[in-house]
Amino acid sequence: MTAVAEPASSPAGEFGRSRARKEDAHLITGRSRWTGNLTLPGMLHMAVLRSPLAHARITGIDVSEAKSMPGVVAVYTGADLAEEQGDLPSAWPITPDMKKPPAPALAVDTVNFAGDAVAVVLARSDYEAHDALEGIDVDYEDLPVVLDLESAAAEGSELVHPDLGTNVSATWKLDSGEAGSGGDVEQAIAEAESSPDGIVVRRTLRQQRLVPAFMEPRAVVVDPNAQQATMWSSTQIPHILKLMLAMTLGIPEHKLRVIAPDVGGGFGGKLQVTPEEVLTLLTARRLGKPVKYAESRSESMQAAHHGRAQLQKLTLAAKRDGTVTGMKVELLADMGAYMRLLSPGIPVLGAFMFNGIYKIPAYHFSCSPVFTSKVPTDAYRGAGRPEATFGIERMMSELAAELGIDPLEIREKNWITHEEFPFNTVSGLTYDTGNYEAATARARELFGYDALRREQAERRERKDPVQLGIGVSTFTEMCGLAPSRVLGSLDYGAGGWEHAQVRMLPTGKVEVVTGISPHGQGHVTGFSQVVADRLGVPFDDVEIIHGDTQSAPKGLDTYGSRSLTVGGVAVAHAVATVIAKARPIAAHMMECAEDDLEFTEGRFQVRGTEKAVGITDVALAVFAAHDMPEGVEPSLDSDVTYDPENFSFPHGTHLCAVEVDTETGRVELRSYVAVDDVGRVVNPMLVEGQVHGGLAQGIAQALFEEAVYDESGTLLSGSFAEYLIPTAADLPSFTTDRTETPATSNTLGVKGVGEAGTIASTPAVVNAVLDAVRQFGVRDIDMPCTPMRVWKAIQEGAR
């Protein structure tokens, strides 16, 4: 690790310490608490009948046979629940005139994607519930299927929702000329085109559909009979889920409790209010019995939301010396058949990232969400930012290639130098800190950039059938979602604050309540370190309470690399409040002035003396409350809601070397170097783990994964047999390192790391593949860069 700026103090030395996780003990011994493990007395099992067709009218449903099958308690269709089920929530109306179809949990008269829920069976066992699906007879009348994004957006296309009159839901724009954050992009393009010193690079890039593919399929259990109806769900967002269920179903908010127990991954895929959650809740309430729904992997693939799925029309204007003068982005974003919780807002998040780390004088972004007859899209790791980063990082490399300039050199020519921070970007954000020079220098060194370039030249020279490609990605991202006022200005339906409570117990142990909701990240360990560091208590004396709206009543949950940057900072502020509350009491205990006390390593010490009391002594004295200072309440507890003033901006330089077999099109990852700057680091081991996993997912987009539909709208990649998430044998070991430029927008100096690897790696890999085959005239290859696609591109390019 290279320290670039002086890190702020870590009083107890917890920051930078690779502690093994508190979370592991029950997970490695099989004592885990997945939602699917739950069994309640009298519990029924719900199975969902799904549409096999992508678009059809339901002309009749006969459930009589299913109802008579063994163990079946009830069968419901959309007509049965039409009154109660309301509309699944869509919390991000990106424009006032955005078009949005009704989104019932159970289809009432039409099905709009293959996998849309049509009926549910409630039975004594899961086997019996699934058996009874065979006893439901549905008559469908085919309707036109709309699959291709570009033709769906064109005039005269068949319509997914004829009542809306169009497949294009809205158009959202950001123009630097109009916003006053930069110049006029059309002028920049015209100038570059007309001037002998100018160049315009145009590409249409495709972001394929991806499946988040969390390892734990979704599961829900509802007990309607508790004092509050209680839902256990494999969700990232227990708090938002509770609020949305209350608002959309009309259930009083205080009569609902949502628990996210152990959750087996999410990656944005569990940032949703799902039809299955609504149906489990409604049927449990109707029958007065606990109900469980646990999806199969195949159901998850076809019915849980997908991610990415964009067509990016990009225009980059520059001078021939490599200086970028303008960037124009025209996006089509595939929504699938419905708007889910954040669907249309996901591509809009990208609006702020297409300028990347560069000083781009003029910028225009427009985005049109488009309906197709496919499963809805929504957040997937990075959510809008990987797509944008891919766009700009691919384009910078294309510009470099067209001009014959080294891709690192062209980036250096355009990036914000470390003296220029804080920097107001052309898309309207203020980057607080960054040091692209340091991260790039370190990556270059670890990668052996110059030696690999020499080897590449040699292989080209001798026409080696296996060609070497070097890919560059210098990324940044906006993390720590988010300042509430910014979300408000984007018409998002909620804020971006986070809540924390710190409770000192009489024995000196500490309970910390957080509104973030971990599902694998290691927050219990990381937050314990933050508390131990700031409060000076032992790491093991801290308990982190989360993921239950009864014990952690307030919060906005986990996504967008916000947990440490917003939730962790809230915890640090709550700790500071505890210390501030303890100070007058400690002064009273030692009969000194408050100003004479200094707090270090968990003790209030009278300056210049040996006299001291520990924070745990104060906790006990407060519990007894026998001798409190006048007017001071006997409590050290604190309750903080923190709203960040700005996003945080992690960045990094990723370098990738691939070997491409030009005879077969096979791409082999030879080496991958990731140097990330995520600000101050609490637990380096956890940070590295996040980077490794992120890289795997980003590389998977570049090389392996795609949700493929056939011409009738059936998902062909409907299981792990066809949807290729990488195995251990598909990936190399990564070389990771960090530079550390603390964020100045929060007291911990942290920036977030959950999405970095995913965002950075996809363009690094694709740039590397193109770098290997550009010599054959290839300028783009659709992802995933499969052997077939690479081989074909070489054949076509070489023609």
Place this chain on the structure above:
Amino acid sequence: MRITVDVDGTRYSDEVEPRMLLVHYLRDQLGKVGTVSGCDTSNCGACTVHLDGRSVKSCSVLAVQADGHEVTTVEGLAQDGTLHPVQEAFHECHALQCGYCTPGMIMQSIDLLEENPDPDEQQVREGLEGNLCRCTGYQNIVKAVQSAAGTMREGSAPQAGGAR
């Protein structure tokens, strides 16, 4: 059908439907929910257990096929409160994040080390090819397996659990 199976050192005798999968028998009938199911095509390996000491995907074994055999799950690995070296290594090397693939990954790793007590990186990667993880990128899993291999070779740790 009636079956008799030893699971993690306890003998069970039960009536099961012929179609019942071993993973469902373990979870739904015995309450051994430490073993999980992650797919329906035998690709993910989350449900891996040992049947007579060799790893199997319990979603691709019928409960009736386990009749008269010994099954070890992740719940049966720790002996007298001492973790198996592979469990310990997964913790120390941060080889798990969400932990959903972990039971299967640990069971498969033990099987791999039984076959090859000193695997190189590539051998570990290939040996775990049938077990998917979405969180870790596998790097720390590979590290954990190699670290556990070292510990086990030194013989300073107890033998693998129950079924061996």
